[in-house]
Amino acid sequence: MSGLKLFHTTKSGIAEVMPRLAEVEADVQGLVEAHMETLLGVRFLAREYCTGLRHGGRIDSLGLDENGSPVIVEYKRGVDAGVINQGLFYLSWLMDHRREFEHLVRDRLGVTPAAQVLWSGPRLICIAGDFTRYDVHAVREHRRSIDLVRYRYFGNDLVGLETVASDTGQTRASRRVRRRAGGLEVSQRRIVAMAELTEAADEVLLGLADGVTRVQRKQYVAYQRLRNFACVIPPQRTKVLVYLKVDPKAVDLVPGFTRDVTGLGHHGTGDLEVQLRTERDLERAQDLFRASYAAA
Incomplete structure (x- = not known):
């Protein structure tokens, strides 16, 4: 090599x-x-x-x-x-x-x-x-x-x-579109906030290395090195779920942030579930993103 x-x-x-x-x-x-x-x-x-x-x-x-x-x-x-x-x-x-x-x-x-x-x-x-x-x-x-x-x-x-x-042979232009939240109802603001958090996670995952590629499926978006290392589920009302190929036993699990889903059915691949609710969650998840990328 x-x-x-x-x-x-x-x-x-x-x-x-x-x-x-x-x-x-x-x-x-x-x-x-x-x-x-x-x-x-x-x-x-x-x-x-x-x-x-x-x-x-x-x-x-x-x-x-x-x-x-x-x-x-x-x-x-x-x-x-x-x-x-x-x-x-x-x-x-x-x-x-x-x-x-x-x-x-x-x-x-x-x-x-x-x-x-x-x-x-x-x-x-x-x-x-x-x-x-x-x-x-x-x-x-x-x-x-x-x-x-x-x-x-x-x-x-x-x-x-x-x-x-x-x-992937596809353009990786950013999908981020800023929206004005003023005048929207609380439920609509939550939807916009989760959409923007999903786009921010997309930028972070694609930015880990030049070789990262994105695959769009109906139920999730996969991020690959050679194998999948992260799968992002379409945003829910209050959180964005990311599944990583990190051994949950090697992580100090934090209730409401990380969860061991080994053996539990879910879309995408990976046994560690990361729950993103805020930009702060995304920041503290980046070490886990890098660990999963390194293991892929």
Whole structure:
């Protein structure tokens, strides 16, 4: 990984664990497919999926992410200048074969996930030994959701993934619109205040890093690094709910502000619920936002 050094410490000293590439591309593919949900937040559907005689190709891996977006994963052992174009070719095929993909989801995951596939945000994840600066530039130019992920093996039992570039292909202009509260009834003022608090949270979450992307679903808005790290529920009358991927047991829970929702049904993903009622709540939640981003 670029700039990263890993060391093994013992009582007698310290030794560097040297990074290495896979022996063959199939090793990377097999590892990721076996642990795709843990590594990428994507449920694995199929490998080497045939695109038919006319397209004459095979998609390395097909999956469905936490928000219901279709995902194509392409692998390269080292550097390959064609990986993005190859993936975009398959994305184009996928958008023309939506029903075929939905049938695959239904067969693998069931009727409900198949009915909730989010076609507004199909994703391409390229996992390779490295990428060129031209690859990184291409991600910003294409109007698609693309993630470039660099891998490295360390020793015999460690693997690292690093997001090199990530973009949704959509404009991230601020949605904030200030409204005058004068003349509004109390209930209307509350609605406006919660809407503005939601927009402020949106700005904070997107501002955590350049690689943060937003995915709009009917029931929530997800914020991704490579996986979801925060989900914001549409504002209620008196609060905005944010779900984070932070272990609730590692947090000093504060009644009325943070809650352990492990095992409880809710929209979005994450076991720590944060309740925002004021701008002050948003300020004190930012350390939790950063912790969830770091863990994603």
